Amino acid sequence: MKEYGPDKIRNIGIVSHARAGKTSLTEALLFCAGATDKLGKVDDGTTVSDYDDEEIQRKTSINSSLCICEYNGHKINxxxxxxxxxxxxxxxxxxxxxxxxxxxxxxxxxxxxxxxxAWFRADDYNRPRIIFVNKVERENAKFEDTLSSLESLGSKIVPLNLPIGIGTSFSGLVDLVKMKAYAKGDGGKKLQEISIPADMQDQIDSFRERLVDVVAETDDELLEKYLDGQELSDEEITTGLKKGITENRFVPVFFGSATGNSGPQLLLDMIPYLPSPVDLQPIIAKKADSDEEIELNADPNGTLAAFVFKTITDPYAGKVNFFRVYSGTLKSDSYVFNSTKGREERIGKVSLVHGKKFIDTDKVTAGDFGSVMKLSETGTNDTLCDPSNKLILKPIDFPKPIISMAVTPKTQGDDEKLSTILTRMSEEDPTFVVKREVETKETIISGMGELHINVILSKIQKRFNVGANLAQPKIPYRETIRSTSQQQGKYKKQTGGRGQYGDVWLKLEPLERGKGFEFVDAIVGGVVPRQYIPAVEKGLLEAIQEGVLSGSPVVDIRVTLYDGSYHEVDSSEMAFKIAASMAFKKAMEAANPFIMEPIMNVEVTIPDEYMGEIMSDLNGRRGRIAGVTPSNGRQVIRALVPLAEMYRYSVDLRSITSDRGSFTMEFSHYEEVPPDISAKIVSAYKASNQSS
Ligand SMILES: Nc1nc2c(ncn2[C@@H]2O[C@H](COP(=O)(O)OP(=O)(O)OP(=O)(O)O)[C@@H](O)[C@H]2O)c(=O)[nH]1
Ligand SMILES: [Mg+2]
Incomplete structure (x- = not known):
C-alpha cells in the first residue's frame, strides 16, 4: 500500500446500538472506495469486518475490526x-x-x-462526530421523528443530504452541499444523477439555509460574506464544515441505506473533510520515570509513542497486538521499550490490518494503525516507545463486569484445562474476569452480560473442545454469635489397646464486625498440658470453617480455652483437636448464632423517567437507598443491596430501562440475614447434609 502522511490519514470508528447497520455501512464504504469488488452482506456472512466464526454464525459483530480503504488520495482506517x-x-x-x-x-x-x-462516552472523549441515518427504505422509516430524536442528543444537527421519499417510497437523495440529486443505488459504486424533485424545493431551501448558517458561523470572514447576502462556494462550505466538525460545534447528518448502497457514497466523499490526526489537539503522554507531561504531535519523525488498544489470539498467527502510533514511526526489525511493563520488546514484522487480513509493511507512521505479532510481554493498554525516551500513554478505562457465574467443566478432569483457557481468554478481553473463590470452591467468571459469557464459552468449545456448565454462584455467607457461652468437649475412646482422651472447656464471646477470630489460652496449672494447646487451636481453626447453621465460615468471635483434663497414656494431639471441635460446635449452638450476608455498594445510572420503577425494584431487592445525585441529565442512585438479590440485575435493569441504564457494584460489608431468609438457608443446608 502507498505511504500516507498523517494529514492524509482519517481514523474513523463506527458506533451505535445493536443492529443499526454499522457492519453493513462499513461494507458499503469499502465497496464504494474500491477496496472490495462485491458488496458483502451480514446475513450471508460475507462482510470484511464480521469475519469471525461466531460473528458469521450469529450475524452480529462481537469484535471491533479494523479495515482500510484508499479514497481521493487519503487512507481511511x-x-x-x-x-x-x-x-x-x-x-x-x-x-x-x-x-x-x-x-x-x-x-x-x-x-x-x-x-x-455511546454518544455520552464520545462526549467524554470530546470526539467529533457524524450521524448516518440508515435503512431509509425500510417500511417504518420516518424522517421528521428521526430528526427530532437526533436533536434530543443535545448537539446542533445539520443534514447534509435529504432522502427523496421515505420508507417504501424512498427513491433517491438530494446532496445539500453540491445541490444535486441522485437516484437510489442499484448496487453500483457510483450514484446516478437525476433532477431535483420540484415538490421538495421548500424543504431543500430550508435545510440548505440551516447548513449555510452553521457553516458561516465557523469563520468571521464567511459570516461577513453570508450576512452580505453573498453565496458561499462549495469549497467554502466544505472548509467550514471541516472546521465545525473538528471543533465539535455541530453534527452533520447523512441519510441513506447501507445495504441498498444509497448514501454511503456521499458520506465517503465527505471523509477527506473530516479532521486528520494533525488537525486535532496534541496527545498528552507522561514520562515513565517522572510525572512530567509532554505533548505529542502526529509527527513521523517525532519520538516513538504507540498505544496497544487490542490484543487477540489468532488461530494462525498467535498473539497479535493492534496499536495506533501517536508519534514517531514503528518499524519492522527494531527494538522498542514497553514502558507499561518495563521491558524491551523485539519487533519482528509490523502489518496493516484489513478485516482478517494482515498486510506486511516495513513501518507504521504517526497517525496510523497497525499490528505486531508474537510480542512476549505486550498486551492491551501498553505503550511502546523509544528505549531512550520512555513515555506512557493513558490506559483505556474498560467497563467493569456486571454479571458473574460459577463455571464447571462438562467433563470431569477438565478442570485445569478449563481454568488455563479461561485465564487466557481474560488476558485477551479486559471486560472478562476469572476468579477462583477459595471459600465456595467455585471458579467464577464475570463479564458484561449473558451473551458475552455465552460467546466466550462457545469459542472455548470450538477452539479447544472443552465444554462448560454455568450456575448461579454460591453466596459467601458468614456466621457469628450474639451471646457468650461455655461448653465442654470430651473425646474419650477405650477400645482395647491404647485409647483416646482429650477434654477441653471453651468460652465463646462475640467480637466487633471485622475482628475475625481470636484464640486465648487461659489454662493454669497445666490441666491441659502445653504440648496439646496448639492442637486445640488447630482444631478450632478447622471448626470455624464450617459454622453450625449453614456450613459457612465463622467470624468475629473470641474463643478462650480455660479448663480441661488429660490422661497420662491416652491423650494425644488428635484427641485434643477433636475435643476442641466438639466443644466449639456445642458452644456455638448455645451462643445464639446467626448468618451474615455480603452487602454491596450499588450505583445505578438512569434517565429520570425510570426513577420510580428503579427505586421500587431496589426496595424489592431489600436495598437501602443511600442517595440520589443528578449527573449529565441523568440520575445516579447509590444503594446498599445484599449480593444474594443482585444476581441477574443486569438483565432486569436492561428490561426496565430498555437498556438505557447502567450500574456498578462492589463489596461493602457483612450484615445479618433477616430471619425468614436465614430459615431458608438453614433448611437448604440441612437438606444438602442429609443427601450427601
Ligand atoms: N432494510 C435495510 N436493512 C439493513 C440496512 N443496513 C443493514 N440492514 C440489516 O440490518 C441488520 C443488521 O445490520 P448490521 O450491519 O449487522 O448491523 P450492525 O449495526 O453491524 O449490528 P451489530 O454488529 O449487531 O451491532 C442486517 O440484517 C442487515 O442486513 C439497510 O440500509 N436497510
Ligand atoms: Mg456489526
Missing part, C-alpha cells in the same frame, strides 16, 4: 464496533483511539439506548 452492550469493551477502546465517530441510527427506530450511551 475504519473500525467497525459491536453494538450489543455485552461487547462494550470493544466500543470503549475504539472511542479511545479514533479521531472521528460515525454514529449509525436506524430510521425506523430513532436514537436507541446503546447509541445514546
Amino acid at each position: 475504519i473500525i467497525d464496533t459491536p453494538g450489543y452492550s455485552d461487547f462494550r469493551g470493544e466500543q470503549e477502546s475504539t472511542l479511545r483511539v479514533v479521531d472521528v465517530v460515525i454514529f449509525v441510527v436506524d430510521a425506523s427506530m430513532g436514537v436507541e439506548a446503546g447509541t445514546e450511551k
Whole structure:
C-alpha cells in the first residue's frame, strides 16, 4: 500500500446500538472506495469486518475490526464496533483511539439506548462526530421523528443530504452541499444523477439555509460574506464544515441505506473533510520515570509513542497486538521499550490490518494503525516507545463486569484445562474476569452480560473442545454469635489397646464486625498440658470453617480455652483437636448464632423517567437507598443491596430501562440475614447434609 502522511490519514470508528447497520455501512464504504469488488452482506456472512466464526454464525459483530480503504488520495482506517452492550469493551477502546465517530441510527427506530450511551462516552472523549441515518427504505422509516430524536442528543444537527421519499417510497437523495440529486443505488459504486424533485424545493431551501448558517458561523470572514447576502462556494462550505466538525460545534447528518448502497457514497466523499490526526489537539503522554507531561504531535519523525488498544489470539498467527502510533514511526526489525511493563520488546514484522487480513509493511507512521505479532510481554493498554525516551500513554478505562457465574467443566478432569483457557481468554478481553473463590470452591467468571459469557464459552468449545456448565454462584455467607457461652468437649475412646482422651472447656464471646477470630489460652496449672494447646487451636481453626447453621465460615468471635483434663497414656494431639471441635460446635449452638450476608455498594445510572420503577425494584431487592445525585441529565442512585438479590440485575435493569441504564457494584460489608431468609438457608443446608 502507498505511504500516507498523517494529514492524509482519517481514523474513523463506527458506533451505535445493536443492529443499526454499522457492519453493513462499513461494507458499503469499502465497496464504494474500491477496496472490495462485491458488496458483502451480514446475513450471508460475507462482510470484511464480521469475519469471525461466531460473528458469521450469529450475524452480529462481537469484535471491533479494523479495515482500510484508499479514497481521493487519503487512507481511511475504519473500525467497525459491536453494538450489543455485552461487547462494550470493544466500543470503549475504539472511542479511545479514533479521531472521528460515525454514529449509525436506524430510521425506523430513532436514537436507541446503546447509541445514546455511546454518544455520552464520545462526549467524554470530546470526539467529533457524524450521524448516518440508515435503512431509509425500510417500511417504518420516518424522517421528521428521526430528526427530532437526533436533536434530543443535545448537539446542533445539520443534514447534509435529504432522502427523496421515505420508507417504501424512498427513491433517491438530494446532496445539500453540491445541490444535486441522485437516484437510489442499484448496487453500483457510483450514484446516478437525476433532477431535483420540484415538490421538495421548500424543504431543500430550508435545510440548505440551516447548513449555510452553521457553516458561516465557523469563520468571521464567511459570516461577513453570508450576512452580505453573498453565496458561499462549495469549497467554502466544505472548509467550514471541516472546521465545525473538528471543533465539535455541530453534527452533520447523512441519510441513506447501507445495504441498498444509497448514501454511503456521499458520506465517503465527505471523509477527506473530516479532521486528520494533525488537525486535532496534541496527545498528552507522561514520562515513565517522572510525572512530567509532554505533548505529542502526529509527527513521523517525532519520538516513538504507540498505544496497544487490542490484543487477540489468532488461530494462525498467535498473539497479535493492534496499536495506533501517536508519534514517531514503528518499524519492522527494531527494538522498542514497553514502558507499561518495563521491558524491551523485539519487533519482528509490523502489518496493516484489513478485516482478517494482515498486510506486511516495513513501518507504521504517526497517525496510523497497525499490528505486531508474537510480542512476549505486550498486551492491551501498553505503550511502546523509544528505549531512550520512555513515555506512557493513558490506559483505556474498560467497563467493569456486571454479571458473574460459577463455571464447571462438562467433563470431569477438565478442570485445569478449563481454568488455563479461561485465564487466557481474560488476558485477551479486559471486560472478562476469572476468579477462583477459595471459600465456595467455585471458579467464577464475570463479564458484561449473558451473551458475552455465552460467546466466550462457545469459542472455548470450538477452539479447544472443552465444554462448560454455568450456575448461579454460591453466596459467601458468614456466621457469628450474639451471646457468650461455655461448653465442654470430651473425646474419650477405650477400645482395647491404647485409647483416646482429650477434654477441653471453651468460652465463646462475640467480637466487633471485622475482628475475625481470636484464640486465648487461659489454662493454669497445666490441666491441659502445653504440648496439646496448639492442637486445640488447630482444631478450632478447622471448626470455624464450617459454622453450625449453614456450613459457612465463622467470624468475629473470641474463643478462650480455660479448663480441661488429660490422661497420662491416652491423650494425644488428635484427641485434643477433636475435643476442641466438639466443644466449639456445642458452644456455638448455645451462643445464639446467626448468618451474615455480603452487602454491596450499588450505583445505578438512569434517565429520570425510570426513577420510580428503579427505586421500587431496589426496595424489592431489600436495598437501602443511600442517595440520589443528578449527573449529565441523568440520575445516579447509590444503594446498599445484599449480593444474594443482585444476581441477574443486569438483565432486569436492561428490561426496565430498555437498556438505557447502567450500574456498578462492589463489596461493602457483612450484615445479618433477616430471619425468614436465614430459615431458608438453614433448611437448604440441612437438606444438602442429609443427601450427601
Ligand atoms: N432494510 C435495510 N436493512 C439493513 C440496512 N443496513 C443493514 N440492514 C440489516 O440490518 C441488520 C443488521 O445490520 P448490521 O450491519 O449487522 O448491523 P450492525 O449495526 O453491524 O449490528 P451489530 O454488529 O449487531 O451491532 C442486517 O440484517 C442487515 O442486513 C439497510 O440500509 N436497510
Ligand atoms: Mg456489526
